[in-house]
Structures are given as C-alpha cells and as structure tokens.
Amino acid sequence: MAINLAVTYPDLYAAAAIHSGLAFGGANEHLSALCAMNDGRGTICLPKLEADVARTRTLPLIVFHGDADDTLHPLNSEQITKMSLSLNSQSTDTQVCTTTRTE
Numbered sequence: 280m281a282i283n284l285a286v287t288y289p290d291l292y293a294a295a296a297i298h299s300g301l302a303f304g305g306a307n308e309h310l311s312a313l314c315a316m317n318d319g320r321g322t323i324c325l326p327k328l329e330a331d332v333a334r335t336r337t338l339p340l341i342v343f344h345g346d347a348d349d350t351l352h353p354l355n356s357e358q359i360t361k362m363s364l365s366l367n368s369q370s371t372d373t374q375v376c377t378t379t380r381t382e
Contacts, residue, residue: 297356302361
C-alpha cells in the first residue's frame with residue numbers, strides 16, 4: 280500500500296519506506312500478485328498523467344528486503360528501485376497504466 284500512495288500522491292508525503300513489497304502496478308489481482316511475489320517478474324505500471332499535467336514531485340523511497348525471504352522474490356526490490364529511478368528521470372522505459380491521474 281505504501282508504494283501505491285507514494286506514486287499516486289507524492290505531494291502528501293515526505294518520503295516512503297517499502298518493506299518486501301511489489302512495484303506500483305506489479306499486480307492487479309490476487310493471482311498476478313502471487314506470481315509477481317514468487318518470481319519477481321511483475322510489470323512496473325505507472326499511472327498516466329494528463330498530457331498537460333507535469334509530475335511535480337517524486338517521493339524519495341527507501342527499500343528494505345531480506346535476502347532469506349521465502350515469500351517475496353528479491354527481484355521485486357530491484358523493480359521498485361528501477362521504478363523510482365524511472366520516475367526521477369522522467370524516462371519512458373516504464374509501462375504506463377491505462378488509468379489516469381490528474382494533479
């Protein structure tokens with residue numbers, strides 16, 4: 280949930296800590312969540328902004344993940360880091376969701 284709030288409402292928080300979680304949009308229902316948790320290959324899917332709305336702020340994230348976690352694959356923490364870097368650089372190498380978020 281923290282990642283969802285951090286990406287969707289960055290203007291409401293100073294920073295976010297993500298502990299053993301999935302990247303934003305990594306799953307959209309329970310089966311895809313279980314698959315992403317097990318293999319760490321969920322798709323990063325960021326919310327689409329309206330064409331005339333710029334992202335005003337990216338929330339600083341800290342990511343924690345244990346190396347002996349049997350429930351969540353460590354690749355998920357790498358995806359969260361990649362997602363955060365993508366948001367900071369405004370790069371387009373991350374898939375955009377079909378849902379729209381306006382500021």
